[in-house]
Amino acid sequence: MQFIAFLETRKIDKFTVITRQIIVDFLELESNQQKATSSIVRSVTSLRKFFQYLVEEGIIQNDPMELIDAPKKSEHLPEVLSTSEVEKLLNSPDTSKPLGIRNRAILELMYATGLRVSEVINIQLADLHLSLGLIQTIGKGQKERIVPIGDKAISWVEKYLNNIRPRLLKKQQSNFLFLNHHGRKLTRQGIWKNLKADVLRAGIEKNVTPHTLRHSFATHILENGADLRIVQELLGHSDISTTQIYTHLSKRRLAEIYGKYHPRA
Structure with missing residues (x-):
């Protein structure tokens, strides 16, 4: 839903015209909003599944997510007592x-x-x-x-x-x-x-x-x-x-x- 809201700001109303660059711009926007890396990883996962579905249903021919890598999760070291x-x-x-x-x-x-x-x-x-x-x-x-x-x-x-x-x-x-x-x-x-x-x-x-x-x-x-x-x-x-x-x-x-x-x- 966040991605579709982003598409509306770009006046994009067809999935067939979505390119890798549009997705990169969306993920960059999420990063600029200071979302946690784990949240951006979830966005990438959701979009990957969504576009796979669109390909399987014949709605689009090419999957723009194929060249998108998820960011690496930041490593949270556990708290340790002295x-x-x-x-x-x-x-x-x-x-x-x-x-x-x-x-x-x-x-x-x-x-x-x-x-x-x-x-x-x-x-x-x-x-x-x-x-x-x-x-x-x-x-x-x-x-x-x-x-x-x-x-x-x-x-x-x-x-x-x-x-x-x-x-x-x-x-x-x-x-x-x-x-x-x-x-x-x-x-x-x-x-x-x-x-x-x-x-x-x-x-x-x-x-x-x-x-x-x-x-x-x-x-x-x-x-x-x-x-x-x-x-x-x-x-x-x-x-x-x-x-x-x-x-x-x-x-x-x-x-x-x-x-x-x-x-x-």
Whole structure:
């Protein structure tokens, strides 16, 4: 509809006279209106399908979209916390309260393992091998992987397991590790809501989501010398190109450090 409105301003009322240049002018207009690259990509996709339809219906002979390339989507690097911000976040739950201990255990576990929030809520007691420092999880595509977990996270998970979980469970039964105050499986929304409160308490102004801890986990171990293939394995990525975004994050961090501390930067 936007394209047709544009054609009307050019007094063009036949699809047969539309050329590649007319489409380029339309896309340039969208760009000048400061539309997001993703919006322009959608316009190109819509027009491509539309003109294919016109050719198939015999309304036009030649497809003017054949020589039009979609702009590359700009790469949005995920938000990452610094190590000091992670420390503040991990210390933010009120561990004098039962749910504070549970929330601390969740945050410690997420940062220690890089698990997705969907993987965290689905951890069952049988998946824990804390004496070995390992957790089993089922990721995307039903792929099982075994992830190491550090001593600090183990300590908080055990504290929750031994002291808090039985109180939440009451007389009910559940195989899931993390429970809400009704003794039922904790939801994604529950973790999200608790995290937002902890971020506020920690005084962190970044837009922090459960996935931010996963991004921070990957970036920090890469910055400390981990191999990209190991990070791929830990995160459960089927394609290493997905993991490579974290090398960009590490380089960005290096540039920030350089800019901050080099006297001639």
